[in-house]
Amino acid sequence: MTRYISTRGEAPVLGFCDVMLTGLARDGGLYVPETWPQLSPETIAALFGRPYWEVAVEIIRPFVAGEISDAELGRMANEAYATFRHPAVVPLDQVGPNQFLLELFHGPTLAFKDVAMQLISRLMDHVLAKRAQRTTIVVATSGDTGGAAVEAFAGLDNVDLVVLFPYGRISEVQRRMMTTTGAGNVHALAIEGTFDDCQALVKAMFNNHRFRDQVALSGVNSINWARIVAQVVYYFTAAVALGSPQRTVDFTVPTGNFGDIFAGYVAKRMGLPIRWLRIAANVNDILARTLKTGIYEVREVHATTSPSMDIQVSSNFERLLFEASGRDAEQVRRLMGSLKQSGRFVLPDATLAAVRRDFDAGRADETETAAAIRAAWREAGDLVDPHTAVALAVADRDTSDSGIPNIVLSTAHAAKFPDAVEAACGVRPQLPAWLGGLMTKSEHMTVMKNDSAEVERFVLSVSRAAKQGVA
Numbered sequence: 001m002t003r004y005i006s007t008r009g010e011a012p013v014l015g016f017c018d019v020m021l022t023g024l025a026r027d028g029g030l031y032v033p034e035t036w037p038q039l040s041p042e043t044i045a046a047l048f049g050r051p052y053w054e055v056a057v058e059i060i061r062p063f064v065a066g067e068i069s070d071a072e073l074g075r076m077a078n079e080a081y082a083t084f085r086h087p088a089v090v091p092l093d094q095v096g097p098n099q100f101l102l103e104l105f106h107g108p109t110l111a112f113k114d115v116a117m118q119l120i121s122r123l124m125d126h127v128l129a130k131r132a133q134r135t136t137i138v139v140a141t142s143g144d145t146g147g148a149a150v151e152a153f154a155g156l157d158n159v160d161l162v163v164l165f166p167y168g169r170i171s172e173v174q175r176r177m178m179t180t181t182g183a184g185n186v187h188a189l190a191i192e193g194t195f196d197d198c199q200a201l202v203k204a205m206f207n208n209h210r211f212r213d214q215v216a217l218s219g220v221n222s223i224n225w226a227r228i229v230a231q232v233v234y235y236f237t238a239a240v241a242l243g244s245p246q247r248t249v250d251f252t253v254p255t256g257n258f259g260d261i262f263a264g265y266v267a268k269r270m271g272l273p274i275r276w277l278r279i280a281a282n283v284n285d286i287l288a289r290t291l292k293t294g295i296y297e298v299r300e301v302h303a304t305t306s307p308s309m310d311i312q313v314s315s316n317f318e319r320l321l322f323e324a325s326g327r328d329a330e331q332v333r334r335l336m337g338s339l340k341q342s343g344r345f346v347l348p349d350a351t352l353a354a355v356r357r358d359f360d361a362g363r364a365d366e367t368e369t370a371a372a373i374r375a376a377w378r379e380a381g382d383l384v385d386p387h388t389a390v391a392l393a394v395a396d397r398d399t400s401d402s403g404i405p406n407i408v409l410s411t412a413h414a415a416k417f418p419d420a421v422e423a424a425c426g427v428r429p430q431l432p433a434w435l436g437g438l439m440t441k442s443e444h445m446t447v448m449k450n451d452s453a454e455v456e457r458f459v460l461s462v463s464r465a466a467k468q469g470v471a
């Protein structure tokens with residue numbers, strides 16, 4: 001069985017299923033596998049041309065070994081990726097001599113979050129049914145995670161889902177994906193605050209051990225290891241399609257909570273030849289500043305046309321700090337303590353140097369983002385969403401060895417952000433016909449203050465796990 005340890009070194013060591021149901025470790029840290037599985041070049045080469053769900057089994061197998069059989073994993077992966085509207089699941093498009101767009105938005109909510117969420121809802125349902133357990137999932141979203149979670153978990157018997165989103169700071173399509181489901185086990189909370197406030201509320205619930213046990217709390221943000229592992233798969237399919245393991249590639253990733261790009265780092269640790277993992281940020285550029293200066297410093301969040309990246313506290317950066325420090329949990333605890341106390345920390349030189357060996361970073365402001373949307377439309381007839389546009393703007397500045405293909409992750413469909421796309425290029429992207437009813441369905445949500453006690457009371461009131469005293 002693969003064992004998982006916390007980045008803060010003070011939580012129980014767990015297996016995959018417990019890690020998935022636990023979400024955040026009990027010491028406030030994030031789980032990572034005790035060792036990184038390695039794939040040989042032959043194994044990587046043999047992924048070429050195989051259906052996406054089969055590749056998912058190959059990549060995820062070592063992380064769930066001893067707990068979920070190949071047959072069970074295969075059935076769930078097959079079902080999960082059958083919900084995608086493209087036969088390749090995540091097609092790769094060439095958009096320049098050496099530039100490729102990896103389209104991750106063909107799932108049910110038109111965002112890359114579906115890739116992981118469709119699989120982990122099945123994995124969780126499977127494990128909960130086997131254990132005769134219920135859980136209460138609380139998720140913080142800056143727009144896309146919430147919709148994907150609602151779509152994936154709506155109607156599941158053993159799960160109650162509470163979604164916290166920043167009131168007035170997401171697009172209408174994103175909001176409606178969370179508020180129109182009608183499922184009795186889904187509850188949308190519009191919090192008067194930012195995404196960082198929502199994420200802090202979720203973490204506070206996890207760190208309140210009495211409460212977390214009472215509601216059998218779980219989370220499906222990328223603090224949950226299961227989210228990361230499911231996202232590792234498309235780094236392999238994309239790179240192998242371009243000739244890996246014989247060929248080295250770069251990835252440019254629109255980044256907020258650092259989950260997606262950390263999945264790329266995991267792929268690299270497993271043996272995929274990646275040169276740069278390039279962080280692309282909007283004006284909320286805490287990570288780009290950190291790579292430049294070595295100082296991680298929280299500033300005020302600015303609302304942008306790429307709202308899903310309007311984030312300052314980038315949760316998964318903690319997983320990278322753990323790795324880059326040589327798995328020094330004491331150092332991670334110190335840095336996270338400093339962040340909590342003063343809103344900043346300074347990376348030790350060796351840790352910063354290790355981060356810089358794998359990662360590069362850039363930012364695009366609103367003007368540059370709009371220009372990238374316009375350029376994609378004029379030059380290639382592609383409508384790209386603002387998050388993808390941030391990454392294209394950053395990627396286009398790259399002047400390094402052009403012999404290495406650069407794969408830009410296209411993380412959302414343009415129609416999720418029609419106002420921003422239309423303002424930039426004059427064309428209004430349309431939702432696919434199968435989502436046609438979304439804009440006229442009635443909405444259900446509760447607006448709530450950024451108040452931990454009030455949110456906990458709400459979660460308790462809807463948690464069937466708490467009512468049944470399962471925990």
Ligand SMILES: Cc1ncc(COP(=O)(O)O)c(C=O)c1O
Pocket residue numbers: 111112143144145222254255256257258259260261308309387388411412
């Ligand atoms: C469309 C889109 N792009 C990029 C991101 C950033 O991804 P991550 O938070 O994994 O860094 C998000 C939010 O997660 C998103 O919804």
Ligand SMILES: N[C@@H](CCOP(=O)(O)O)C(=O)O
Pocket residue numbers: 140141142143144145146220221222223256257259260308309315
């Ligand atoms: N951008 C995200 C923020 C939460 O990220 P997650 O990957 O940790 O769930 C969103 O769209 O909600």
